[in-house]
Amino acid sequence: MKLKDRVAIVTGGxxxxxRAIAEALAAEGARVVVxxxxxxxxxxxxxxKIGGAAVLADVSSKDAVQHLVDAVLSQFGxxxxxxxxxxxGMKFVNASFMTDPRPFWEADPDAWRMVIDTNxxxxxxxxxxxxxxxxxxxxxxxxxxxxxxxxxxxKGFTPYGPSKAALESMNEIWAQDLExxxxxMNLLLPGGATDTGMIPDSFPAAxxxxxxxxxxxxxxxxxxxxxxxxxxxxxxxVAIEWRKEPSHA
Numbered sequence: 001m002k003l004k005d006r007v008a009i010v011t012g013g014x015x016x017x018x019r020a021i022a023e024a025l026a027a028e029g030a031r032v033v034v035x036x037x038x039x040x041x042x043x044x045x046x047x048x049k050i051g052g053a054a055v056l057a058d059v060s061s062k063d064a065v066q067h068l069v070d071a072v073l074s075q076f077g078x079x080x081x082x083x084x085x086x087x088x089g090m091k092f093v094n095a096s097f098m099t100d101p102r103p104f105w106e107a108d109p110d111a112w113r114m115v116i117d118t119n120x121x122x123x124x125x126x127x128x129x130x131x132x133x134x135x136x137x138x139x140x141x142x143x144x145x146x147x148x149x150x151x152x153x154x155k156g157f158t159p160y161g162p163s164k165a166a167l168e169s170m171n172e173i174w175a176q177d178l179e180x181x182x183x184x185m186n187l188l189l190p191g192g193a194t195d196t197g198m199i200p201d202s203f204p205a206a207x208x209x210x211x212x213x214x215x216x217x218x219x220x221x222x223x224x225x226x227x228x229x230x231x232x233x234x235x236x237x238v239a240i241e242w243r244k245e246p247s248h249a
Contacts, residue, residue, distance in 0.1 A: 002226040004029035007076040011035050011059050011126060012086030014042030017145060017190070017214045021083050024218025025225060026050035030081065033072050059086045059122030069129045078137070079130050081225045084123045085145040088115040089160055101156020112159050119163035123170065131183070138182035141225045144171050146189040175234030184233040186224050190216055191240035216240055
């Protein structure tokens, strides 16, 4: 029970990577609050399974984020772990992005803004809201979920690719800001295309078996959230490679 009595918030925790991380943290004793912008039934189902809590919250809304943080503090009295996983993918910009990439000038501005607001501003709003409580206790773990750098540069992958490149820059800068505070911030990514809701229905069924299982994110997330990783800050961990390291077994 590496995370016994720790309180964690996992954004986008109703499915895919977020759900896998929430389940892994809970299995190690954490009290996990899962969030989503709209999928109330999904997050309630996950919360029921892991013995956690569910709070509907759009991370791109300052007021919604504050309501979430206030609700967690009211119920649990502390926030030890934040997993910034909530993200909007390419399907909101181009439903056939995997097979028919389109140039950036064809992207709808409203869809573009939604992706950036969630993937960039949402991480900022969530993190700035929990930091004061972590600073007061001089302890905390923040995990930002990222993607392969090849995906960031893939043709037709705007604005999703650039949004994750911004996340990686923010992580590097903010980790430096947090040095010496007792709070760590690190990046965690699967290491390739992952079987989540971001994969469009049009994706060939025969190729789905090649996708990474989101569960691969669980063990390294637990590690980064634990006391064992107290000296790990500003690092970029690739889940499928991490599992191969004997020292991380």
